[in-house]
Amino acid sequence: MINNPVLRKELFMRLRLRQTTQVRAGILLAILFSLGTFYFYVIKFLMGDTNADAGATYWRWIIGLQYALIILITPAVTANAITLEKEQQTWDMLLYTNLTPGEIILGKLIARQVLLCLLLVLFLPLSLFAWMHSAMMGANGSDTITTGQFALTYLVLFLSMLFFSTSGMFLSFYLKRTLYSIMGAYTFVVGGLIIGTTLVTFILATLFTNEHVFEYCPLMWINPVMLMGQAMNPNSFPNGKLYLIFGLLSYVVLSLLMLWRMIYGFRRFAMES
């Protein structure tokens, strides 16, 4: 996979900053400054907070922020993967090579996943710090974050990123314009997965006058907010762990189905469109 020309080109092109050395240094400084300021204030407030739950609270905020960024950034990053090729008229030339559909699709997807993973890496030290603070400062009976919770949240972050990325790619594969593809990806992730599932479940809860519908409705399994909530607090209600397993499984299965559809129907769709 590392020798995949598409992956190498995508990574190379995306990580290349063509500006002059001064501009390049300026961009790097701005990123480091923003991140440093954020790190500084979070650590400062966390160290000054005497509350035993502070570590866990800050940790949840940091994870929440990362998740929000993933939801906001992923559709924009992935939904242009193929439409951009179509718009700049390079798609035909890419098709007319000996690259396999898998190499083209996975090359583009993995390159974008790597970039999005950088986001997780940037926040990882802070997240680790808050987690360790919670473990060391947490007293008996206070809110602490277990290793399982820590691992589970990162699993949700990673699999959500994969699912959102694949959805963006899927739309990019079937649509012709980047604008429509990005709009479609946001509609799916924000409008469908977050708002849509909540709204439908709320209507069902109202119709059946049962507040536990939120706990049982399968639609909520794929709601990203609900999933992350369950990863952070797996015991918040009786079926929490089941939610998490089905939710993450749904993300993986749906991602694989979309990938299979794209790769298997690649040539035929590309030839007919």
Added chain:
Amino acid sequence: MAMIEIKHLRKEYKDKPEPAVKDLTLELEQGDIFGFIGPNGAGKTTTIKMLATLLIPTAGSAMVNGIDVVKHPEQIRSIVGYMPDFFGVYDDIKVWEYLDFFAAAYRIPKDRRPQIIDDVLALTDLTVKKDSYVEALSRGMKQRLCLAKTLVHDPKVMLLDEPASGLDPRARIEIRELLKELQAMGKTIIVSSHILPEMEEFCNKVGIIERGEMIVAGDVNTIARTVRGHQNISIAVVNEIERAEAILIGMTDLVRDVKLTNGLRQLNETSAEDLRQQTLQRENYSSKGSVLQVSYIGEPDEEYHILTALVEAGIKVRAFYTPETDLEDVFLRVTKGQVA
């Protein structure tokens, strides 16, 4: 074995009532340069895309070097180079990186790529731009870069869809010269273009397509002869131009018409002033030698009868040749400007 063999090829699109290509049959040998001519929307690009495995034919078959384009598209892509009519280039990538990417995409081993890149850059005269960013190249250079990209895997057959479209005269000449070099390298090339005079210069065969149908295809001169019903022959004589003209006009079984060129008007002008002018011009040109344009209607390859007659009559013939075919004239005669 023919290098390209197309039989009854047909392509229908779901959203169009008329087929884009219908019953297209064509055979090309290795080294042939085939000029694909037709109005916009005639079916040239569709045909080229079917050969390039980018479109599936509705019916018929197409083979390149004996390989079916539908059954073995991967093998076809290895031996055929395709340059689309409209293409873009990646931003933020240098010329050599662009070629290296496509070379890798054609499975060329890493250690062989630098040499191949240098070779195709030299061939397309882009060596000095090796480290330039692709988007900084002019339109003509991008066109040559695309041609270089088409050549990285050393294809036997090249499909060039309007390679000179939208280029200024200098860039067009550069592309034309490049195609001549490829021709010399023995590549079989299908090239579509609207610039007909340039096509006649390097194409040994042409095909005219309209509304998805191949109207005529074959050797340029044969087509011209078929369409016009005669073959043009130019004869430059040193002396006695009037007698030469009279001899030729007398050969009614071989010659339909004779015209005197070098600025002279046609012989059938009838006004008194025209006749007087012609006589004056003829006197001038007779002393310097002039060219007679003969419309030959005899059997092909028997034009020598005319030359023999002139020489035996004591006419000093300076040159005897078939002038370049006016492809534009042929094109206009056979097409009606209809699209599929």
